[in-house]
Amino acid sequence: MSLPIFFYPEPASVNELVQLPEETSKHIVQVLRMDAGEHLQLADGKGNQHLVIIAEPHKKKCIVKVLSTTTVPAPARKISIAISLLKNASRFEWFMEKATEIGVSAIIPLICDRTEKQHFKKERFENILVSAMMQSQQGWLPVLHQPLQYEQLFRMEDTILAKQKFIAHCEENRKESLRSAVDFHQSSQLILIGPEGDFTPLEIKLALDHHFTPVTLGDTRLRAETAGVVAATLLCIH
Amino acid sequence: MSLPIFFYPEPASVNELVQLPEETSKHIVQVLRMDAGEHLQLADGKGNQHLVIIAEPHKKKCIVKVLSTTTVPAPARKISIAISLLKNASRFEWFMEKATEIGVSAIIPLICDRTEKQHFKKERFENILVSAMMQSQQGWLPVLHQPLQYEQLFRMEDTILAKQKFIAHCEENRKESLRSAVDFHQSSQLILIGPEGDFTPLEIKLALDHHFTPVTLGDTRLRAETAGVVAATLLCIH
Numbered sequence: 001m002s003l004p005i006f007f008y009p010e011p012a013s014v015n016e017l018v019q020l021p022e023e024t025s026k027h028i029v030q031v032l033r034m035d036a037g038e039h040l041q042l043a044d045g046k047g048n049q050h051l052v053i054i055a056e057p058h059k060k061k062c063i064v065k066v067l068s069t070t071t072v073p074a075p076a077r078k079i080s081i082a083i084s085l086l087k088n089a090s091r092f093e094w095f096m097e098k099a100t101e102i103g104v105s106a107i108i109p110l111i112c113d114r115t116e117k118q119h120f121k122k123e124r125f126e127n128i129l130v131s132a133m134m135q136s137q138q139g140w141l142p143v144l145h146q147p148l149q150y151e152q153l154f155r156m157e158d159t160i161l162a163k164q165k166f167i168a169h170c171e172e173n174r175k176e177s178l179r180s181a182v183d184f185h186q187s188s189q190l191i192l193i194g195p196e197g198d199f200t201p202l203e204i205k206l207a208l209d210h211h212f213t214p215v216t217l218g219d220t221r222l223r224a225e226t227a228g229v230v231a232a233t234l235l236c237i238h
Numbered sequence: 239m240s241l242p243i244f245f246y247p248e249p250a251s252v253n254e255l256v257q258l259p260e261e262t263s264k265h266i267v268q269v270l271r272m273d274a275g276e277h278l279q280l281a282d283g284k285g286n287q288h289l290v291i292i293a294e295p296h297k298k299k300c301i302v303k304v305l306s307t308t309t310v311p312a313p314a315r316k317i318s319i320a321i322s323l324l325k326n327a328s329r330f331e332w333f334m335e336k337a338t339e340i341g342v343s344a345i346i347p348l349i350c351d352r353t354e355k356q357h358f359k360k361e362r363f364e365n366i367l368v369s370a371m372m373q374s375q376q377g378w379l380p381v382l383h384q385p386l387q388y389e390q391l392f393r394m395e396d397t398i399l400a401k402q403k404f405i406a407h408c409e410e411n412r413k414e415s416l417r418s419a420v421d422f423h424q425s426s427q428l429i430l431i432g433p434e435g436d437f438t439p440l441e442i443k444l445a446l447d448h449h450f451t452p453v454t455l456g457d458t459r460l461r462a463e464t465a466g467v468v469a470a471t472l473l474c475i476h
Contacts, residue, residue: 094332098464098467101458101459101460101461101464102456102458102460102464102468103456103457103458135459135461136458136459136460136461137458137459138458138459177475177476179475179476180476217475218340218341218474218475218476219341220339220340220341220374220375220376221339221373221374221375221376222339222340222374223339223373223374226336226339226340229336229467229471230340230471230475233467233468233471233472234471234475236456237415237417237455237456237468237472238415238417238418238456
């Protein structure tokens with residue numbers, strides 16, 4: 001079924017009448033020129049997809065009626081990428097788009113010792129995640145956390161609960177390859193990716209003290225956002 | 239050693255005096271303000287790295303003397319990515335940059351049935367590959383082929399010689415996962431990535447007739463450039 005589909009994060013029940021936001025209404029009525037009686041879909045980013053019928057084709061307050069809902073379960077494995085904010089915002093945005101396409105469950109922006117800029121625009125970044133989720137036809141929107149100071153990461157519930165925890169760094173230490181370290185039978189993985197100048201030895205030590213496994217992402221020196229996408233690939237794609 | 243390093247593709251022997259291009263000379267003399275007697279490095283993209291000393295710090299025609307050369311062998315495994323040109327040139331450029339960082343040996347732009355634009359700028363694209371190679375501290379520049387019509391690909395020597403050949407597509411057919419299909423003991427792999435609208439059934443058939451293995455790159459629908467980076471990761475990074 002390739003009906004037009006729009007992001008609508010609010011809960012919606014069958015037979016309920018829903019008034020869509022202005023942006024979405026405009027797209028449906030003015031751009032697609034859809035009319036009363038026509039069908040479209042709404043996705044809430046939490047696995048639910050509603051088949052709806054247009055009741056009132058208002059260009060700012062389009063009203064639809066929910067006919068049915070299908071639900072896809074959350075991905076069996078939950079992959080979280082904690083990655084330093086980057087000096088170049090578009091590189092960080094590129095990472096978020098790609099990580100979402102690949103299927104990560106959570107993105108945790110970090111503020112590390114060598115993080116150069118704390119460039120973070122919550123709404124803009126959320127829109128990038130939504131577009132990437134819709135583009136790749138997935139049902140679940142990755143959670144985008146507020147930026148955290150590096151040390152705070154170790155007190156987060158998600159960190160404590162992750163079944164496998166990895167830190168990727170470029171220091172000359174014993175490291176396993178992430179590819180062989182990941183266990184697809186474990187239900188959750190978390191990996192830490194540092195800023196352009198890498199993690200400091202103290203930051204690496206803190207992760208090791210919290211039982212993180214130091215890993216390598218191959219033989220070449222990757223940019224931070226590339227490391228993020230490579231890690232997402234090696235953790236999500238089997 | 240973190241001396242400044244510059245791309246210089248011409249052959250150069252020990253004790254030879256080399257005149258550097260204008261762009262490079264300007265950077266050395268005006269931007270870095272280096273002087274006679276100082277050292278820097280030149281990389282030729284074919285595994286050679288020369289340690290040189292500045293003889294004449296001319297801002298357009300800087301002259302250096304080659305002191306010594308170290309050579310790194312070509313990567314043991316040769317990974318080639320044949321990928322459709324994309325409508326959005328900057329997405330294709332992102333792909334090339336990331337594929338180079340990850341370590342591919344060759345990029346073959348394809349013109350497929352559903353390729354929307356044949357946007358290809360040889361010099362600009364080569365510069366992207368050079369920058370990415372230098373950034374990731376590698377010795378070997380990926381070969382960037384001229385764009386090929388899809389059918390011509392099967393007559394290329396590189397295609398015929400590749401030990402493992404894959405085609406990634408989204409059609410509903412039996413496919414192996416690339417992750418499990420790749421054999422790291424084989425010395426060369428080639429993968430085909432289609433345009434935004436995927437390969438046509440005829441194009442897929444042609445590849446299968448030439449003994450390409452159809453593969454999947456995971457469960458989600460990836461953009462073409464994302465598929466390229468995911469494939470590069472799964473083929474290069476062990």
